[in-house]
Amino acid sequence: MQADEVMDMMRHARHDWMNEMQLIQGYASMGKMDRVKEKLADVLANADEERRLMNLNAPYLSLWLMSFNWYHPYYRLTYQVKGDRHDLRQKDITLYAQCKEVIHTMENFSDSSVLYHGLMTIEADSEGRIAIDIMLKGKFSNPSLLKEPLEAKEYIESVEIEKTEQYHQVTAKMNVEVKR
Numbered sequence: 001m002q003a004d005e006v007m008d009m010m011r012h013a014r015h016d017w018m019n020e021m022q023l024i025q026g027y028a029s030m031g032k033m034d035r036v037k038e039k040l041a042d043v044l045a046n047a048d049e050e051r052r053l054m055n056l057n058a059p060y061l062s063l064w065l066m067s068f069n070w071y072h073p074y075y076r077l078t079y080q081v082k083g084d085r086h087d088l089r090q091k092d093i094t095l096y097a098q099c100k101e102v103i104h105t106m107e108n109f110s111d112s113s114v115l116y117h118g119l120m121t122i123e124a125d126s127e128g129r130i131a132i133d134i135m136l137k138g139k140f141s142n143p144s145l146l147k148e149p150l151e152a153k154e155y156i157e158s159v160e161i162e163k164t165e166q167y168h169q170v171t172a173k174m175n176v177e178v179k180r
Contacts, residue, residue: 009063012070052081056122058088060096065120072103075116075136083124091176095132098155102134102172105153109146114138128177135171143168 020043027035053062068077088095099120110116116138123131140146143161150159150172162169 009067009070012067049080053079053122055085056081056088058092058095060092061088061099064096064100072107074110074112074114075103075118077118077120077136079120079122081122086124086128086130088130091130095130095176098153098174099132099134101153102150102156102174105149106134106136106140106146106170106172108149109140109142111139111141130176132174132176133171134174135169137167137169139166140168140170143170146170 020039024036024039024043027033027039050066053065056062065077065079069075116136118134118136120135121131121133123133125131143163147159147161150156150170155174155176157173157175159173160169160171
């Protein structure tokens, strides 16, 4: 990563941080201390989740996830790290590339006038396996056709597509063996 890319990421992070602080300041100035406490709890929970992500020792995957929403204006992706602490350094670039490829495949069936919401869950078990689920909700064009290119990827264990009246929920599940 080049210095200008790092600076751009830091600029985005600072902007997001300032937005959070301004919200808290606004609630405090209106005397809405219950909202101040709620927002502070959210900020602390997000910082804790970020710490857990960084503790995976997967810098490419971590940077990609932490900056995802800055570069994908029609997506709001959050992440959650569960389970045992693992060192993913040896699988980092592979995981980064695979996750990026899954999102790219989903983007091919997305509509730029729709805001998609998603969650990426990274769960480690005690036997050295990492399960990664990428779930996105929104209106996908031809969701039945989306399933095929996702399932064709050797690292995808399963793909689930649920349809409600208003949106589709697409979940791609991956499993990775990690040496301890």
